[in-house]
Amino acid sequence: MYMKNIIFRFFNKIITIIFLFILSSYTVYADFSKTWENASTSVVSVLPTWPGYQKPGFGAPDGTAPEGSGVIISKNGIIITASHVVSRATEVIVRDINGHLHNAEIIFNSPATDLALLKTDIINKNIIINYNKPKVGSSVCLISNSFGLDLNITCGVVSSNKKSGIGFNSIEDFIQIDAAANPGSSGGAVVNKNGELLGIMSGIFTKESDTNVGVNFAISSKLLNKTINHFIK
Known part of the structure; x- marks a missing residue:
């Protein structure tokens, strides 16, 4: 009987180790390549020119990233971004995923919601918007121009689906996520695993610096719909 108990405990430990290994492998190797493929062509880098400067990205006010991000939301080239990325810009240029530069005109700016719209000549690359509230704990990714290093993707989970x-x-109507966000990510696309837009990156919660600590806030697609629905075609 004693030997049976030892054998049982041994096999129980082996099964537990195997389970934890499989679980950790899934976490490390979760594949978001399709997410990138589905959404990245609809995301752009936003390059504002600030007063007194002749080149995009130079002379940004203290606390403001020199570059930002944006998302194409209509077939006729309307791009949504964060208001604080472009609100003081004298000129705005966007860079698409292929590195092509496009002039952009600010056609709507709402500091109250931190949303702004740009008109460009980019066509037929709009993202699919999902207006359903995402489930807490579900997979989420951020595609953005983090640190001005061009488009990249970070992934995590939805930490909260309603924050104000x-x-x-x-x-405010935020989705809280733990996917890494950094200066330059503002205006970026927060998407589900299918690459559908859930929100627009707006703020990084930190008391020391604008570096990621895993508490990041995206403006919900519900608030997007209320604010700029008549621009989406």
């Missing part, structure tokens, strides 16, 4: 009163904007 954070203090970033006057009007």
